[in-house]
Amino acid sequence: MRLEPKPAPSLAITLLFPLAAIATTLMLTSILVLAAGASPLSVFYLVAKGAAGSQFALLETLTRATPLIFTGLAIAVAFRAKLWNIGAEAQLYIGGVVTVVLGTGALPLPSAILIPVIMVAVMAAGALLLLGPAVLKTRFGVDEVVTTLLLNFIILLFVSMLLEGVLKDPMGLGWPQSQKVIAEAQLPRLIQGKRLHYGFVIALVSAVLVWVVMKKTVLGYEMRAVGHNPEGARFVGIPVNRALMKTALLSGGLAALAGFSEVSGLKGNLTLDLSPGYGYTGIVVAMLAMLNPLGVIASAIFVAGIFVGADAMSRAARVPSYIADVMVATSLLTMVVAILLTRFRIRWR
């Protein structure tokens, strides 16, 4: 079997292949659904209904998509420059920590000032967290996959320490959780009485801004050049290490915003289950979007929809909601194959 490169794919193929990938995903997951003793069609219908079948379901999907947009953007930016940031989970938690440190009454400011201040501080903290691995990579050639991945565990334990210690809510009945952020530090809800909050709007704006940075600015140009060919970039005078540093700062900052948005918009306080792996799922989201910042919005909503829909489905059809993990993982694989097929032709023999 060999791969033969194809010329640039047409628009129709570019749009058709992801749909084919989703169809393949559904077919493959049907096998597991059948094994669980349920009808695939009714299960998929229930998933779709649970994800988007009602106003409640749709708002829930968008709420769940919000942190995924942030982490997806963080990964898309970093991977574009071939900086393998696997540490979005840690950056997210650091964002949560900074939010509760500043947002629980330490800064008595009005909302219009306090929220931007917290956001800037959150981004700075996430950026600094990724700067370490980036410096190790550029100075000493230390593999950032290893450093960022291991940092996730360190930061999670660090947060655990804080929640058992200095950040522990004295009124929390002994639970490892922080105090609630004050009202001025909370992101308002988009619709009164629903869970969807302004974090979603900030995520959409961030996606557009990141798209502009990647497409229109000198920084985005440098990042892409460094990602495609660092030697060539260095030859033409692009400051490769500095571009990688800037990439790290942007990526870390975006991932940390996910933590801010979850604490300030949804949960109100910091706990150890702030993220069910949004930092890792962000990798899937970014890859599904082919690292396109605007595509991240769609793929984050898609992935969130499957998770939300699967929860609803498992209550109704008694198929375990783990099927959502299988669906997301399978869709990533089929998508990767689809991308491959748009760029190469397979020759058997």
Add this chain to the structure above:
Amino acid sequence: MPGEDYASPTATILCLDGKQSRSPATPLPVTDVSSNLALRLSRISKHFGPLRANEAISFDLMRGEVIALLGENGAGKTTLMNILFGHYVADEGTVETFGKPLPPGDPRAALDAGIGMVHQHFTLADNMTVQENITLGTQSLWRMRLDRAAARRRIEQLSADFGLAVDPAATVSTLSVGERQRVEILKALYREARILILDEPTAVLTPAETDALFRTLKLLVAQGLSIIFISHKLHEVMAVSDRVLVLRSGQLVGERETGSTDRKELAALMVGQEVKPAEVSPVKLGAPLLVLERVSTPPYNGAGLDNVSLTLTAGEITGLAGVAGNGQAVLAALIAGIRRPTNGSISIAGREVADWSPRTALAHGVGRIPEDRHAIGSIGDMSVTENVIAERYRSPRFSRMGFLNWKAAGRFAEKLIADYDVKCPSPEARIRLLSGGNMQKLILGRALDPDPAIILASQPTRGLDVGAVAYVHRMLLEARGRGAAILLISEDLEEVLALSDRIIVMSKGRLSTPSSRGERSIRELGELMAGHSGEHSDHAA
């Protein structure tokens, strides 16, 4: 002198002009003409989108015949050979080997049919031995034991028979370029190749190695092998082939018996018009622009610099000749700004530059044409537009307040495409999709458009065809006429001799004393290249 022992018995017995003269070595039944046929291509066509890489190409190759395939970059030579070898599938047409049809798109079938290919860029595993490389893939994975002794005996036999001296136990990474090529040829012969395709085989060889290769080729055809020799060097084509096929824009535009044609006619066929050799106007010397003083560097792709001083003067082309690996790579990297000296100083226009980098080099008006257009000179997966602005994307022309001006960039790309006659689908096309010559034209345009005062041209015509070579030479001479100080680094001695006002030979990281145009003979330059310099005369062989 290595080049003078031509009088080897084989070379004198086998003359290339008459085909009958070498049939005694392998008597073939002449009952049927087709039985003498090694390879027949019938109306091969291959299109890539709108690009017609090959258009109805047909030719025959006889046993014991050498045909040369000539053509400009993008003429379709490599595509055609890739079809033959099964890397691509032709849209139309068939290939027959020894009277049997060759299944398309199957390299293994091509190997089994006796087709062997020696690629321009070698396909050897550097960390393995010569023998391992040669036998790689010839033995079943399921066999428990490899018969290394027998394999070694066969390799040694082949080496001896065809003058391909190389130690089977040596690790490939320790071999010279010439030796690696011998390994590639041995690899094909070990697989019992009857048709050998050589893609630009002399591009990386010294003159002496080229002579050795030609002797080997003569021995091979004497054994009845057929050879397809792809080259853009006309004198080599004339020396080695029986028949010349000329490709232009995917079509076979000419077929000549080598004995009844000449270089001029072939060159004209290739480019579609007569090529005039570059005319050199008298020098108008200006001020010294770039001065390297007692510069040393660590080794980089070959020897490092050892106390090198060099002055480039306005209005003059300084040619740097030498065998690859003697420090040219690091000198080029140094002037380009991607390496810094450990000792010594770099001055531009009389002022020492302390913080030397690609950016400072560009800011001081150094135009750079790098040796490796793919790995360093371009960013393959980015567009033509994105590549041509790469050296100046921060200038006010292309960006403001951190935002790129894509309109200006696109206009600039279109201008370069028009001015430098680049064939490409659009400025948005990935530069990877362009042929070598067109890519080089864009790099040339990128370097020369801002009218640099100092120009570094490192192997600027490597792998290019006659038309593109003439073009590059013309551009360099025009820059010289405008008063640029040019350093031309080339392994092609003819090129250095044709263009340079002053020639310096590099050997073991040191520079010879310069000589002006015509002052030293080719033989004297060759001796300097081999390391016999007048200053430190050591009479080692």
